[in-house]
Amino acid sequence: MFLVPDFKGHDFFPHGTMLPFMKYKNLCVGLSIVMMLLSLGIIMVKGFNYGVDFKGGSLIEVRAKSGSADISAMREQLDALGVGEVQIQSFGSDADVLIRVEQQPGEEEAQQDAANKVLSTLGDKYEQRRIEVVGPAVSSELRTTGLIAVLASIAAIVLYVWFRFEWQFSAGVVIGLFHDVLVTAGIFSLFQLAFDLSIVAALLTILGYSVNDSVVVADRIRENLRKYKKMPLTELLNLSINETLSRTILTGVTTIAVLLALFFLGGDVIQNFTFAMLFGVLIGTYSSIFISAPLIDYLGIKRDWSDEPAKAGAGGAAVRP
Amino acid sequence: MLHFERWKIFAIVGTIFVGFLFALPNFVSKETLASWPSWLPKRQMPLGLDLQGGAHLLLALDEKELKTDWLNNLREDARKTLRDAKIGFSGIGVAGDAVQVRLVKPEDTDRAITELKKLVQPIGNPLLGTSGSDSEIEKGAEPGLVLMRPTSFGIQERLSHAAAASIETINRRVNAMGTAESTVVQQGRDRVLVQYPGLSDTKQLKELIGKTAKLSFHAVHPSISVEEAKASRPPMGYRIYDADEKEEGYQSAYVLAETPVVQGDDLVDAQPGFDHQTNAPIISFRFNQSGARKFGNFSKNHVGEPFAIVLDDKVISAPVIREAILGGSGQISGNFTVESANNLAIQLRSGALPAKLTIVEERTVGPSLGADSIESGKLAGIVGLVATVFLTVYAYGTFGVYAVIGLFVHAVLILALMSMIGTTLTLPGIAGFVLTIAMAVDANVLIYERIREELRAGRTAIAAIENGFQRAFVTIIDSQLTTLAAAVIMFWLGSGPIRGFAVTLTLGILTSVFAAVTVTRLLVAMWLKNAKGKGRAITVPI
Numbered sequence: 001m002f003l004v005p006d007f008k009g010h011d012f013f014p015h016g017t018m019l020p021f022m023k024y025k026n027l028c029v030g031l032s033i034v035m036m037l038l039s040l041g042i043i044m045v046k047g048f049n050y051g052v053d054f055k056g057g058s059l060i061e062v063r064a065k066s067g068s069a070d071i072s073a074m075r076e077q078l079d080a081l082g083v084g085e086v087q088i089q090s091f092g093s094d095a096d097v098l099i100r101v102e103q104q105p106g107e108e109e110a111q112q113d114a115a116n117k118v119l120s121t122l123g124d125k126y127e128q129r130r131i132e133v134v135g136p137a138v139s140s141e142l143r144t145t146g147l148i149a150v151l152a153s154i155a156a157i158v159l160y161v162w163f164r165f166e167w168q169f170s171a172g173v174v175i176g177l178f179h180d181v182l183v184t185a186g187i188f189s190l191f192q193l194a195f196d197l198s199i200v201a202a203l204l205t206i207l208g209y210s211v212n213d214s215v216v217v218a219d220r221i222r223e224n225l226r227k228y229k230k231m232p233l234t235e236l237l238n239l240s241i242n243e244t245l246s247r248t249i250l251t252g253v254t255t256i257a258v259l260l261a262l263f264f265l266g267g268d269v270i271q272n273f274t275f276a277m278l279f280g281v282l283i284g285t286y287s288s289i290f291i292s293a294p295l296i297d298y299l300g301i302k303r304d305w306s307d308e309p310a311k312a313g314a315g316g317a318a319v320r321p
Numbered sequence: 322m323l324h325f326e327r328w329k330i331f332a333i334v335g336t337i338f339v340g341f342l343f344a345l346p347n348f349v350s351k352e353t354l355a356s357w358p359s360w361l362p363k364r365q366m367p368l369g370l371d372l373q374g375g376a377h378l379l380l381a382l383d384e385k386e387l388k389t390d391w392l393n394n395l396r397e398d399a400r401k402t403l404r405d406a407k408i409g410f411s412g413i414g415v416a417g418d419a420v421q422v423r424l425v426k427p428e429d430t431d432r433a434i435t436e437l438k439k440l441v442q443p444i445g446n447p448l449l450g451t452s453g454s455d456s457e458i459e460k461g462a463e464p465g466l467v468l469m470r471p472t473s474f475g476i477q478e479r480l481s482h483a484a485a486a487s488i489e490t491i492n493r494r495v496n497a498m499g500t501a502e503s504t505v506v507q508q509g510r511d512r513v514l515v516q517y518p519g520l521s522d523t524k525q526l527k528e529l530i531g532k533t534a535k536l537s538f539h540a541v542h543p544s545i546s547v548e549e550a551k552a553s554r555p556p557m558g559y560r561i562y563d564a565d566e567k568e569e570g571y572q573s574a575y576v577l578a579e580t581p582v583v584q585g586d587d588l589v590d591a592q593p594g595f596d597h598q599t600n601a602p603i604i605s606f607r608f609n610q611s612g613a614r615k616f617g618n619f620s621k622n623h624v625g626e627p628f629a630i631v632l633d634d635k636v637i638s639a640p641v642i643r644e645a646i647l648g649g650s651g652q653i654s655g656n657f658t659v660e661s662a663n664n665l666a667i668q669l670r671s672g673a674l675p676a677k678l679t680i681v682e683e684r685t686v687g688p689s690l691g692a693d694s695i696e697s698g699k700l701a702g703i704v705g706l707v708a709t710v711f712l713t714v715y716a717y718g719t720f721g722v723y724a725v726i727g728l729f730v731h732a733v734l735i736l737a738l739m740s741m742i743g744t745t746l747t748l749p750g751i752a753g754f755v756l757t758i759a760m761a762v763d764a765n766v767l768i769y770e771r772i773r774e775e776l777r778a779g780r781t782a783i784a785a786i787e788n789g790f791q792r793a794f795v796t797i798i799d800s801q802l803t804t805l806a807a808a809v810i811m812f813w814l815g816s817g818p819i820r821g822f823a824v825t826l827t828l829g830i831l832t833s834v835f836a837a838v839t840v841t842r843l844l845v846a847m848w849l850k851n852a853k854g855k856g857r858a859i860t861v862p863i
Contacts, residue, residue: 007860009718010775062688108381108679112527115683128692129499133683138379149814150577158805164799198749203813205756205826208804212760216767219796227600247763247770254712254766255759261705267697269371269690270752277756317851 013246022238025294027030032179036098039186046189052132053284054146056103056139058115061091061130062122068094069126077121083114092268096129108135130269130298146200153187153204161218166302169218173211176287180210184280198273206280211253213248213288220244221296225303233301237293252285323787323846333843336835337730343737366740369747369821370684372698373516376526379682380491382483382511387676388418388476395456395469396420398440402554406436419470427465434458437469444478455479469772473639480511483675491678492669495528513678521687525664532633533677534668536585538616539577539629541639547574566636566656575628581590582619587612591669593662596654602662605652606669612650622646630655632665659774698751705755706732709762717769721860724765724837724843731761731829731836738828747821757829760804764837767863768793782859788844797838 002148052059062069071088074097078086083100091098101118104110115133134142154177162170181203188195207311220240256278325333343362346354354363370377399420409425410433424433442455450789455475461468463696484507491513492505503517523648542550542559550561560579564572591606608616619628620642629639630653637655657665709728714721735754739746772789780788808830809822852859 004719004722007718007863009714009716009721011863012716015773015777035324063689072381106680112680112683127687127689128685129687131523131683131685133680135679135681137381145814149810150820152814153807153810156810157803160803160806197815197819201749201811201815201822204807204819205822208807208826211803211807212763212800212841215800216796219799224794243774244770246773247766248714250716250766250770251759251763253757254762256708257712258705258709258755258759261708262701262752264701265697265704266701266752267694267748270748271696273752276546 013249015246017242017245018238019242019245021236021289022234022294023243025290025297028290029294032287035186036179036182039182039189042186043189046192048185048189048195049192051194052100052134052139053196054143056110056111056134056136058099058101058118059130059132059133060099060101060115060118060128062097063129064095064321065125065127069097072099074099074122075228078118081114081117081121083117086118096268097126097220103139106139111123111135142197146197147201150203150207153207154178154181157207161211161215165218165222168296168299168301169214169221169292171299173214173218173294175222175295176214176292177207179287179291180206180280180284183283186295187279188276189288193275196272198270199276202273202276202280205229205277206284207308208300209281210287213285214292216247217244217288221293226303229303233303234297237297241289241293248285248289252281255281300317302321323783323790323842323849325843327845330843333839337733337840340730340734340737343740344733347736347740362740364740364743366736367743367745368691368695369745369750370691371519371686371748372691372695372746373518374434374521374686374688375516375525376520377682377684378515378517378523378526378530378680379508380513380515380530380678381681382480382487382513382675383677383679384480384511387483388471388477389415389675390610391471391476391479392418393419395440395471399437399469402436402440403433406432406769408433408436414562415542416468419468421461422467422469424465424467425668430460430465430467433467437467440469446477455627456808465538471476477510481507484511484513487674487676487678490672490674491515491530494667497667497671498525498529512681519688523683523685525660527680528661528664529667530674530678531680533674534585534665534671534674535633536588536669537581537631539581539620539631540619541627541629542578542625543626545576547572547576552578560769562629562631562634562636563640564633565637572639574641575629579638581631582628583608583612583616586668587615588648588669591666593602593659593666594652596652599654601654602657602659603652603654604657604662604666604669606650608649610649613647616649617645617647617652621647641765694748698748702751702755706758709758713765715761717765717863719848720769720772720845721863723841723848724762724769726844727765727836727841728758728761730840731757733833733836735825735828736783736834738832739825744828745821746822746825748824749819750825753822753825754829757833758829761833761836764793764797764801764833765841767796767840768837772861772863776861776863782852783849783860786861787846790845794838795832801834 069090071090075088078099078280087100089098090096099118101114104114111133115131119128153175157177158170158174161173180250184203184206188199193198218242220243221237224236224240231239259274259281263271263278268273343364346363346365354365357363368383370552396413398413399422403410403422408429410422411421411425415423422433424430437458444453453474455478456469456471459468460466460468483583486504488507493501494516495505495517503515505513505515508514515530516713520526531600542556545556547561550559555561555576558579559576562577563574585609589607589609591604594603594605595601596603624642624644627641629636629638631637638653640654651842666829710725713724768789771793772785775785775788805827808823808826810820810825815823
């Protein structure tokens, strides 16, 4: 292992900076509130473009066996079938087509019938790449569990942060998390991107990443609270953000690099998923700096931990596990 | 934090070595694997259906049908019980979700209830200490009316029994299609999940499992025609059955005895074949002994009369008995194609399903898409890894190299764990894996940034490194545990793609902490020991 010669890395990030993040806290929090309200409004007006997982119906991906797919001919044929709204879009290459058939009225069997009709209409010219048919029972279950999963994750995270830190941190984190989920969901609504199970997984991961970021900052705030007992809180919060900034940026850049690789090379099937992640990582980083920390400032924090050594353990401050 | 006892070093190196052994089978072909000595681990990580292609069908038992069946049986049992006990009743039938009995004499009510109670089955779970019964008996609104109503507990019990029973049948049917490694498992209370790797055309599969395939042979009423039966009412013990498909020379419906002569349970074999004369597809079958005897007796007494073969409540053929059939074998001709005869033979051999199963979810991935997904997953993984390695080494120099070694250990261990547990690798799983790489780097970034900070604060190299690991450790644990919480919830609540992602994420968090905190720390500690030995002032290559 000592074959590796010593060479220094590039500490390219300027240190000792004091970017005045907290100076803009009112602006940022205000902006975030506007973004959240805007997202909520968009979701309420436009709704989600739910995928088959949540809406039921069928998704069929086919590839033309030779040449490119004739989408307009396909549209004519499938519209004549009388299976309700059929969305047809080119997917990846010219030969690949994604067909979405809306949920059929009636029981589970009606969904299968509709998918079969589409497949037999397309005939031998196309190769079946993927078929997903979800009936009304399963789609409603997936909707419920998806929502519960997101809420339960937020609850678990908040409990953990509350247990490890003061409640002010927890409040900051939870509002940051809601912000991240809401704004990401808003983007999906705005551009009408397909919202399916994998997007829920992406949202949950964004939660994990965002809280990860917030915890790193919170950890530093806690440490500095002990180190600089007399420093005004706003200044201390600003210092903590600045001190952890190099880490925030470096980790963010690495994660985004990896996600970009997935986005461009990982195939069309997971493209929506990686898009949600990419956006979420950006928004999650933003929220831990511009929402969670300012909230702690607004809420204020008890500064006399060290005077009560008996309680220090409960606050998780001085005692190392 | 930088002192490692000897046994700890052995433990770490040992873990990595074992990890390598378990991860290795994933990089060689199945043939090479077979030639390996037996003591080496050989388990490869199974690929999910989205990667290798295949069909995923989620089936639900028809609760309504099961309930109706049960109520009908209950009605027959109640009829028999009351008759045996010589309690007079003027009517018995299924009303809503209960069997309703109207007694001739209202004063018999208590006696009837006592008798009917004998039909009630206790159900309970001795482990949980719960107890109950599958149905309840109560007095009706009017005197002389007795109701027998299945409890929801009883229905649930029946459903889950039926689901368990259908698994075996489905397994036999699916296995008859080929030798693929298909799996059939119960999911939840009343659902069955069928997974068939490598299958992209699900038509036959759906046909095979979409039918109950309850076969029975019935006597045809000798005199009453369907029209007469429809006009009045079928005579006691008889019912009108529709024909499956109307063919020339056949009726569209038949009046048949409700109690069959022989049922599908009595079949020992069924094979598709062709009729010698017409060359039409047929199914030849063989009865077991009791079936052969029953059918033999029946055919002996009914020569010259028609009998009906009923499949799932539909008459599929109604031939005339030309002579007594005593050998216990025969053939069914119907409106078959070669394909449908073949399917029906499989279904008859496999036995009937307890109730109809409906497809509530289907996910089928063709082999070409699966292969494409693997390719793009690999490519994205490699590019992501290269980018990460470059960024880490560029930012942290020699220590960055150590972090990269930690990263590779992380990758190896996650592969090893997934192969050991036998978790299937799915496309979201690959995404999860790629993501854990970024998270593993985060742990190192936290440590190294801290070391730099300590150095800037004027600490010595040793103290800075020591502090860096120590201080960052708490933050790493805090931040990873919160992500772990999200991952565990995803696994717990999620299904399908979410689950695959959650598993990789969970395992990845564990291995990334081990890699960053233990492996990298060991490497840095060894570097430090070596640097100290040189006797010069130590400059940290970071």
